[in-house]
Amino acid sequence: MPEEEIFRQRKDKLMRLRQEEGYDPFQQDHWDVKHTLSYVKEHYAFLKEEEWSEDEIQTAGRVMVLRRHGKTAFATFEDENERLQLCFQFDVLGEKDYTFFKKWVDAGDFLGIVGVPFRTQRGELTLSVKKFCLLSKALRPMPEKWHGLKDMEVRYRQRYADMIANPEVRDTFRKRTKIIQTFRRVLDDHGTLEVQTPILSTIAGGANARPFITHHNTLDIDMYLRIATELHLKRLVVGMLGRVYEIGQQFRNEGMDMKHNPEFTSLEVYWPYANYKDMMDLAEEIIVACADELGGRVINYQGTEIDLTPPFRRATMTELVTEHAGIDFSAITDEEARRQAAIRGLEVKPTDTRFDILPVFFEEYVEEELIQPTFVIGHPTVISPLSKRNRENPDITDRFELFINAWEFANAFSELNDPIDQRERFMDQEKKKNEGDEESHPFDEDFVNALEYGLPPTGGMGIGIDRTVMLLTNSKSIRDVIIFPTMKPKDL
Template identity: 50%
Template sequence: MAEQKNVPQQEDLSEILKVRREKLAVLQAAGQDPFVHTKYECTTNTTTVKENFDAMEGQAVKIAGRLMSKRGMGKVSFCDLQDRYGRLQIYARRDDMDEEAYNRFKKYDIGDIVGVEGTVFRTQRGEMSIHATEITLLSKSLQPLPEKFHGLQDRELRYRQRYVDLIVNPEVRRNFEIRSKFIKHMRNYLDNMDYMEVETPVLGTVSAGAAARPFITHHNTLDLDMFMRIATELPLKRLIVGGMERVYEIGRIFRNEGMDTKHNPEFTSVELYQAYADFHDMMDIAEGIIASAAKELLGSYQVEWLGETVDLTPGWERLSMVDAVKKYTGVDFDAISDDAEAIAAVKAIGVELADSAEPTWGNALYATFDQRVEEKLIQPTFITMYPVEVSPLTKRSPQDPRLTERFELFICHSELANAYSELNDPIDQLSRFEKQAEQRARGDEEAEMLDEDFIHALEYGMPPTGGMGIGIDRCVMLLTGSDSIREVILFPTMRPVD
């Protein structure tokens, strides 16, 4: 097995672990257990000192963080302290501290967490620093950090040990700061449109609202198998029936599917529903949220993602699926009238239908888009008017009942949003659920289950409604230029080491 570059050799590591534990034991025996501290009152942080140095020079401060380096010269020591904001040099001189305390400090290890009391000053070399008068060990690091020059570079190890990744690769924090700001921006955008944020169950007795295979768990008290939600759609539309009119939920979704650079079994989405609106209104909202987030968080509509320069300037292309297929493959589904002709046309260009899909005009159209067109969509594009076969919760088009008022948003051949003019006809909805049940019987584990209570809710009357789901993880990938969903999820799903 090749030796890992990110950690010391095994025999060296064993000795380091032994020495650090021995240091801890000595401290504890002397009544100086670092783990007894419950609080440390900081008066500033690294960034505040750097940004306000002229005003703060000579001022007494208290600051805390992790020791990231140490340089000793007998009676004088330098170290770099890192907090959530950045790094700052600490200058310690034996003559300015209690001698015993200074000698203890010299034995502290890189990785230890300390509190520093002292004054803001500039060294002879011009380095902004804290001139320490007291240094308190707040927590002992028993594991060595990855060595200085290579850091933690192995991707899989970074994801498994995100805590170490964040310590030694502070640039990683930027992704999660942008993620937090994006979610806050989205909340503000919807709140300003008079939407109400709600919460709906994660566990249910029916798996519906999306084409996905669910995770199954068991409720012991009820002795009942339950499903972790694959979408928040149906509970939110029940609230529209109840008269709440504008609702959204930001939450975790769980789908028992494959993992790759775009998919994690648990991910975060926002779903929103607005009464008396349609899918055109949802397009405006999707474009508004993402474009304004880029401008506000990054200062530009231009972003680099997956090797492409993407222009998020409002005014994104809107293209029907039929027109998109014609544009990129030459097959004109408007000129095809029956199922057999459609199947023959797509087979001629090498498109194959899934085994569980009925050989219909709509399934042929969708398969052609999925296999030949999606990969070509780089700039923001709304693909509209999906076949009814793949849109069981969507209102049919008044102009062509084979199609539905649905769109998906694609950027760099990645789907970021999915929206409908919601189906509110309970009779039609029941019929489509029954077709989904037939697909499940043919072996399609992603087909939706019949939700009888949702049909019952629709029978009370749901107003015309626009609804949409936006994948938050993929939006953050776009805004941070990340090529893998694992770069924007703090703790992605990983196969156990053993």
Template identity: 50%
Template structure:
């Protein structure tokens, strides 16, 4: 009995060269036989999953006369003289090919060597198209009983056998195309990503929001505290930044008279790489005139619960072994109360910053340089001690004004703003607030940011004079929010790293040692 051929362990460079050379020789042989190893097209009638579903009840040994045409990649080959079995994979799944010499000779009578070519000149990894009927073998395997075939693409490199990231995670990300071929769950993650993103867009469009694109290249990076990428326009002779948020331009649209706008797009931040951070990522930002942060907390609950139910069929999910219930309503708690609950510290009672720092030091927390206010210190304690404990969905509310330069002051609490962050599975998933509409207050906050930037804070932004001019024309009461789509997809696909949900994450050149993820 012939041994089945299947993907092999990653070969050494010399072996890889030898395998590639052998496949190139087969290309030459195919061309000499008048066969194009890189075809132009193939008409398909079905996918593998369609056939598996349609004929799930076909008994062993039975055949059907329906003619089908499918195409895909060979994942395994077993050859037994005048009979061969291939496993074929397309976008939807796999199906067996039943290849009998007499059937192929009858179906391809104008090509007397067709079965020989199939046996000798095809390899695991090649893409082929086949036509034939359906049968379930005596062993119970649904198969296409092939009458005709065509080699559509000759693969010059072999597929690996073990490509599951256990020993070489970076290579999976670097050669995502191979990862997608041999790891069907990876394809399912990106299929779900597409469905989730589409469902988000549909959710907003059904509620009267318009998606309007805003510039990626900007003269002043703003809308967040983040270090930007810097570039240069030669013709205009001016430095530019890749956007760190879509906020300030979307809010200009509210000034212009639109009442509900959003944008799904790429954001670029020149920052560290970790399991939660990639230098470019996808977000949605959305804005609604005449709404406040209470309205958007309710909207966010409904949005995420609806999307989860639509794509996964439930609002109870498991993330990295922990059950999370996304069924609304979700907990709402102020940053001050949550910190006091976890540490016993009441940040409203400290007489000055030094006293607050002394109390925080007793907790064993090292305060970052530049922590120049009690409000920033409160946020430091939250990030150090509490953030990772928020597993079930929680709206953290009423942040210090010092860390919220674009938020409207709280209508009844001094020193804080009407802002919320959504935390799920110990990380921030969304950030929203009642938007600051007072251009004078906004100028003061921009200038405070600019002073920090001048003092060396790489994440602080400058003064966007055009945005201030827009505010002086008047922006209606507005609520805005941003949701990190990659982090949401991580949650809904049970993916431990952001790189698992970005098809082509940014990586160091292959010659460099990979950075450890933090």
């Protein structure tokens, strides 16, 4: 049947319901839900076959499946958390109500229910319906009851249908919220203030990425959606707000795949008087808290066992490249580094130093090996424009990236607070921009100005929330943990 026809049939039925019964399901506006279905499942589990309770339960939910047998009918009934069977009987409801039910209630409809718990001959806990109220009608058919909704495109585009058909999807998003709540709890316990900085701004800084551009009509200027919260949050530390964090969406105008959505969610946190090592402890604390919340530190992600028990391994980028690529960058000249890269077919410019090439080797040979949690430290200064230099070796920075399952989970450093150095690094980035690097960091004069007022020594960190949720909910694609993922419009 073409969808339009089935839809028209349901609309006709609605009209007849209004005319013949004088009842409009869309005018119902309140129902006292005194008990959830979970409550009933929990409190009446003791009932034996054919045993009846005397209690009256008042609840509400959606009819998922109807099984009618003349003067008795069973419904699979579902609320947000649980499924329970309903039993409608002629003898219990009386002729008028039973006929109304039989004639007008369809799968997909919302019902308010007053009923008595009992267990059927076949052993299923059931509510015998004494009264019901048709609270709302479904005009479109429910997705197939047995196979459900599998088409990924429909599931992402019409998440509501996905959630009706696949209740476990609701679990994933509840876990997502639980993870974010856990992030907040740990940060709040450490006296960190949650703040909101602009999503819309005139400079998109704090990371190396292409921004989305939009336009402000009144001011007649182009504006950008933020790619990070870093520079705003550090301004707040200059302003002596103390420990601050922000959890929110970032926007990067880049490719989309299993791990990247143009809009994603991250945490950024900044602590004055702290360094990147303090951020390591915090990262471990947050991740372990989330794992504990969701049921354990040893997890299985798509068949790979990952142990999130701290402390996580700590290793320098140089060590890891030696380990996995067999080349020791601590004892190598720029020329030799370029030669080694060329041998392996890695793309390098003649001006690249060993510090430019080390991260290329890291990406090529090491990243994919970092399955168990690993803090990578010792990033070259040239790829860390906002990070403080290491005191002993100014060519590297006091920074770490945390890798789990070969994904970059967190990025943190002792923040660069030397305004003179910061200005020079921005100028370096400008130079890269002029050489055609579209992801180079824009020069943010006001940020340098803020640093000139004095930023205390500060530890800062960003953690990818979507990836954390993917890992802890065993989700294969970022689209499974973003409730309405970005989709290309389908021209109709």
